[in-house]
Amino acid sequence: MTTLTIPDNLLALDARDPLAHKRGEFHLPRGVVYLDGNSLGALPRRVPARLARVAQGEWGEQLIRSWSAGADAGQDWMALPDRVAAKIARLIGARPHEVAVGDSTSVNTFKVLAAALGVAGPGRRVILTDADNFPTDLYVAQGLNALLGGTLELRRVPADDIEAHLSEDVAALLLTQVDYRTGRRLDLAALTAQAQAKGIVTVWDLAHSAGAFPVDLSGAGADFAVGCGYKFLNGGPGAPAFLFAAERHHSAAPVAISGWMGHADPFEMARDFTPAPGARRFVAGTPVVLSLSALDEALDVFADVDLDALRAKSLSLTDTFIDLVEPLAARFPLTLVTPRDHARRGSQVSYRHPQAREVMADLIAAGIIGDFRTPDILRFGFTPLYHSHADVWQAARGVQAVLEARA
Amino acid sequence: MTTLTIPDNLLALDARDPLAHKRGEFHLPRGVVYLDGNSLGALPRRVPARLARVAQGEWGEQLIRSWSAGADAGQDWMALPDRVAAKIARLIGARPHEVAVGDSTSVNTFKVLAAALGVAGPGRRVILTDADNFPTDLYVAQGLNALLGGTLELRRVPADDIEAHLSEDVAALLLTQVDYRTGRRLDLAALTAQAQAKGIVTVWDLAHSAGAFPVDLSGAGADFAVGCGYKFLNGGPGAPAFLFAAERHHSAAPVAISGWMGHADPFEMARDFTPAPGARRFVAGTPVVLSLSALDEALDVFADVDLDALRAKSLSLTDTFIDLVEPLAARFPLTLVTPRDHARRGSQVSYRHPQAREVMADLIAAGIIGDFRTPDILRFGFTPLYHSHADVWQAARGVQAVLEARA
Numbered sequence: 001m002t003t004l005t006i007p008d009n010l011l012a013l014d015a016r017d018p019l020a021h022k023r024g025e026f027h028l029p030r031g032v033v034y035l036d037g038n039s040l041g042a043l044p045r046r047v048p049a050r051l052a053r054v055a056q057g058e059w060g061e062q063l064i065r066s067w068s069a070g071a072d073a074g075q076d077w078m079a080l081p082d083r084v085a086a087k088i089a090r091l092i093g094a095r096p097h098e099v100a101v102g103d104s105t106s107v108n109t110f111k112v113l114a115a116a117l118g119v120a121g122p123g124r125r126v127i128l129t130d131a132d133n134f135p136t137d138l139y140v141a142q143g144l145n146a147l148l149g150g151t152l153e154l155r156r157v158p159a160d161d162i163e164a165h166l167s168e169d170v171a172a173l174l175l176t177q178v179d180y181r182t183g184r185r186l187d188l189a190a191l192t193a194q195a196q197a198k199g200i201v202t203v204w205d206l207a208h209s210a211g212a213f214p215v216d217l218s219g220a221g222a223d224f225a226v227g228c229g230y231k232f233l234n235g236g237p238g239a240p241a242f243l244f245a246a247e248r249h250h251s252a253a254p255v256a257i258s259g260w261m262g263h264a265d266p267f268e269m270a271r272d273f274t275p276a277p278g279a280r281r282f283v284a285g286t287p288v289v290l291s292l293s294a295l296d297e298a299l300d301v302f303a304d305v306d307l308d309a310l311r312a313k314s315l316s317l318t319d320t321f322i323d324l325v326e327p328l329a330a331r332f333p334l335t336l337v338t339p340r341d342h343a344r345r346g347s348q349v350s351y352r353h354p355q356a357r358e359v360m361a362d363l364i365a366a367g368i369i370g371d372f373r374t375p376d377i378l379r380f381g382f383t384p385l386y387h388s389h390a391d392v393w394q395a396a397r398g399v400q401a402v403l404e405a406r407a
Numbered sequence: 408m409t410t411l412t413i414p415d416n417l418l419a420l421d422a423r424d425p426l427a428h429k430r431g432e433f434h435l436p437r438g439v440v441y442l443d444g445n446s447l448g449a450l451p452r453r454v455p456a457r458l459a460r461v462a463q464g465e466w467g468e469q470l471i472r473s474w475s476a477g478a479d480a481g482q483d484w485m486a487l488p489d490r491v492a493a494k495i496a497r498l499i500g501a502r503p504h505e506v507a508v509g510d511s512t513s514v515n516t517f518k519v520l521a522a523a524l525g526v527a528g529p530g531r532r533v534i535l536t537d538a539d540n541f542p543t544d545l546y547v548a549q550g551l552n553a554l555l556g557g558t559l560e561l562r563r564v565p566a567d568d569i570e571a572h573l574s575e576d577v578a579a580l581l582l583t584q585v586d587y588r589t590g591r592r593l594d595l596a597a598l599t600a601q602a603q604a605k606g607i608v609t610v611w612d613l614a615h616s617a618g619a620f621p622v623d624l625s626g627a628g629a630d631f632a633v634g635c636g637y638k639f640l641n642g643g644p645g646a647p648a649f650l651f652a653a654e655r656h657h658s659a660a661p662v663a664i665s666g667w668m669g670h671a672d673p674f675e676m677a678r679d680f681t682p683a684p685g686a687r688r689f690v691a692g693t694p695v696v697l698s699l700s701a702l703d704e705a706l707d708v709f710a711d712v713d714l715d716a717l718r719a720k721s722l723s724l725t726d727t728f729i730d731l732v733e734p735l736a737a738r739f740p741l742t743l744v745t746p747r748d749h750a751r752r753g754s755q756v757s758y759r760h761p762q763a764r765e766v767m768a769d770l771i772a773a774g775i776i777g778d779f780r781t782p783d784i785l786r787f788g789f790t791p792l793y794h795s796h797a798d799v800w801q802a803a804r805g806v807q808a809v810l811e812a813r814a
Contacts, residue, residue: 027467036471043467051458051697059644060434060450064443064776066644077644104692106666107514114554131678136667136692139680143665147521148555156678230693237466237473237484237696258550259513260543269781271538271563273546285511285543286637289644290458291698369471374676 004397010389013316018309019384025301026386033395035370038208038348038381041234041298050297054290080296081287082280087299088242091307092206092227093216097278098244102287105207105228105241107257109140111282112224112243113172114256116201119249120171128165128200129174131156132181137174137205159184162191166198173200177215178208178346181377183338185346189220196221207231212347213314214307217244224249232347232383235295240288245279259284301385313384314347320389321349321380324396332403337377348381359402368398411804417796420723425716426791432708433793440802442777445615445755445788448641448705457704461697487703488694489687494706495649498714499613499634500623504685505651509694512614512635512648514664516547518689519631519650520579521663523608526656527578535572535607536581538563539588544581544612566591569598573605580607584622585615585753588784590745592753596627603628614638619754620721621714624651631656639754639790642702647695652686666691708792720791721754727796728756728787731803739810744784755788766809775805
């Protein structure tokens with residue numbers, strides 16, 4: 001990769017970046033601009049040592065005793081899901097006891113959808129969703145419907161038409177706040193209010209929200225949510241996911257997957273399920289300690305991060321990328337699909353291009369790692385914890401070079 | 408811990424132990440006899456280095472590329488669940504495409520129960536189970552029943568009465584092969600045949616079987632099964648679990664939790680769920696790569712292990728322990744609850760004692776780590792991969808010392 005001369009205005013933005021010190025907390029491979037943290041967040045430098053301690057010390061040396069060791073201080077493995085939940089709660093505007101950590105986003109979506117249906121008004125059998133929702137959300141709803149004998153209807157409409165479809169037969173509104181392809185961000189608070197005004201229970205997928213910008217589930221009065229541990233939370237490949245259940249639903253919402261780790265007293269070994277207090281009841285099986293410890297450690301990177309500063313930087317990075325790439329749209333078949341409106345943008349920038357797959361392959365070969373999303377999307381994720389405006393410059397110049405080389 | 412003089416006959420058994428070389432592949436803490444591998448298997452020495460490679464190299468350095476890197480050789484993260492499934496398949500007498508790895512045992516129990524109900528005969532609405540089954544199996548069945556509107560009946564009967572309750576209204580028989588408290592082993596083949604003769608679909612929990620002795624699901628013609636990655640498979644705390652679905656059920660069994668990683672082509676991002684071939688369809692969300700890699704590495708310890716030799720050694724270890732502890736039962740209120748009959752024994756030995764909780768606390772303080780199970784069970788798990796008959800001697804002497812000290 002050749003040396004680039006970064007424009008002074010971008011260097012100035014980096015010079016006064018209040019999050020600039022966070023970059024050093026990540027391992028970023030040499031020779032690469034990594035713009036795929038919205039698919040797999042980069043490795044926080046502190047994680048490998050934590051993994052080694054957990055494997056060698058907690059597992060290897062202390063063995064089974066680690067399940068209870070340090071319980072008085074909440075440092076036992078049993079409490080690990082709760083400790084991680086508390087760290088995630090701050091990022092999504094929830095209270096710690098409203099968050100349960102573990103399982104995958106898919107499994108958690110199943111749990112909260114079942115819970116939402118359980119508290120929905122009688123006779124409501126429609127799950128309303130964005131037709132372009134992330135596939136697993138759609139699949140999970142399909143599987144749940146089949147399990148329930150096809151008694152539900154999964155109603156898929158364009159995101160723009162959601163409001164018009166908030167009707168009295170809808171039980172649950174299942175939406176992903178930020179579209180994984182376009183990066184378009186929905187108005188979580190407004191849609192929640194509109195849905196609830198019609199008696200509809202809301203389920204938000206925060207896969208591309210948590211850790212990317214502040215989310216305020218409590219402020220919005222949201223009902224249920226899920227999110228991903230391995231994108232903007234940087235918890236590692238396939239990191240445990242989370243779910244949110246508003247406190248007011250805890251007593252009435254059914255726990256569809258009721259496992260022993262969601263029991264009020266797991267080691268009582270009682271024959272009947274008595275749910276643990278709070279969202280902990282949604283933790284089903286034994287916590288996956290190695291991966292969960294990595295996520296726990298990764299979340300500490302956020303400890304001193306002001307979330308409004310995070311959002312401001314994210315918008316500055318994505319604004320910069322859009323501005324730099326804009327001239328290329330006049331010369332190449334490149335169409336911006338991410339909203340320019342800040343309120344409607346997540347932390348990524350996407351373009352349509354008729355040869356998106358090939359263009360992205362060339363970019364990756366040149367060390368600009370974004371990703372291709374079917375059918376024709378070039379996707380560039382920006383992580384304000386570790387990206388600089390200089391990275392954005394380098395990425396934009398890379399896009400230009402690849403498009404020129406293909407012309 | 409004082410030096411013990413091990414009887415010659417036990418030293419002779421250890422001297423001709425064909426698995427003696429496996430002990431060196433585990434990290435076993437000094438000053439401890441660890442008899443709780445049926446709760447959390449000991450750390451295979453090779454695992455920490457694998458974790459470090461995955462974290463630093465595959466995640467940190469290769470990042471998102473690891474999902475597809477090495478795909479031609481099946482070495483990509485996408486294929487990791489399948490690679491692990493193949494290793495587990497050998498241990499349970501299954502074919503690789505009949506095993507799906509991921510999620511917890513609880514979540515997998517939910518999946519296979521839903522699948523079993525989906526292929527059960529019409530009108531059958533009873534789940535028959537052992538009243539003393541492991542709690543999470545009961546809880547999961549309860550949660551599934553509640554989700555289905557209470558249309559099922561969970562019929563809990565003593566294990567001895569199962570055969571008499573194999574009636575025409577039973578949809579699924581849900582049994583754990585080895586009782587977690589008593590170590591009693593059920594006749595998987597016979598009960599499967601008896602159940603199927605009545606049109607009942609079988610679901611076996613192999614939590615205390617897989618890796619403890621050879622299981623032959625294919626030979627038994629079993630329908631569905633689940634099992635645990637962190638007990639006798641030594642995959643680490645909360646390691647991913649597995650499920651088994653007999654090939655003949657693949658096309659008809661519903662996939663209740665249908666996530667994108669069980670789709671025939673996950674990155675096609677199709678709007679409708681098309682199941683992947685084989686049991687892979689039951690893999691729901693993104694594989695939890697760190698923990699799954701630890702399990703993958705741990706399973707390689709079994710690569711050169713003859714499973715009949717494993718079983719023979721397990722019986723020799725448990726026989727020895729029973730013989731050594733037997734004289735104590737005449738002096739102390741200690742009652743063996745594990746069957747002496749080899750065919751009916753797993754790889755643990757359990758005793759009832761009225762102060763079991765306190766006795767086990769004393770044992771653990773003395774470096775003999777078994778566990779207490781409510782209400783009055785002392786449980787000692789034996790792992791033929793890393794235990795010697797000398798360990799058994801030491802453990803039995805420890806039990807004697809603790810009981811004498813309390814008398």
